Amino acid sequence: MPEFNTRNMRSALPWLFLSAIVIVLDLYTKHLVQQAFVYGEHVPVTGFFDLVRYHNTGAAFSFLANAGGWQHGFFTAVSTLASVVMVYLLVKYPQKTLFCFGIALVLGGALGNLYDRLTLGYVVDFLLFYYEQWAWPAFNVADSAICVGVGVLVLDSFKNPT
Secondary structure, rough: OOOOOOOHHHHHHHHHHHHHHHHHHHHHHHHHEEEEEEOOOEEEEEOOEEEEEEEEOOOOHHHHHHHHHOOHHHHHHHHHHHHHHHHHHHHHHHOOOOHHHHHHHHHHHHHHHHHHHHHHHOEEEEEEEEEEOEEOOOHHHHHHHHHHHHHHHHHHOOOOOO
16 A cells, blocks of 8 residues: 655645646636626627636536525535545555546646635636537536546546556
């Protein structure tokens, strides 16, 4: 079993840096949207994609957004606990490249959305894909990083253990 030591902590730094890049990109794009758009504004980009400004009080893709307020504390606690566990995993297993890549993306996304939740009370979403009357819930860079990271973790789970 891998050890939790100073060498592993240093080896985890590139993964933590990747998480930091996700956070910076997420917060910067949300800042741009907040400066350029009023709440609810839509700007068509293609026939299936708009830039928008929505405020999400739920989880990814507006899950539990209309749950009455209790979800704010719940998602804050879950994000905080999950982030601590993910940092621990990055430090404990820094040599597992695909695993750490996925964890780093999820961690960056979780912390980007957690920052919004703590400072604004909601998460800023701005990417809206749709087809005719059907639309995917609006999302952001953090949500994208979380989804890609989870996909990478699923892919990693199919690898043979070494």
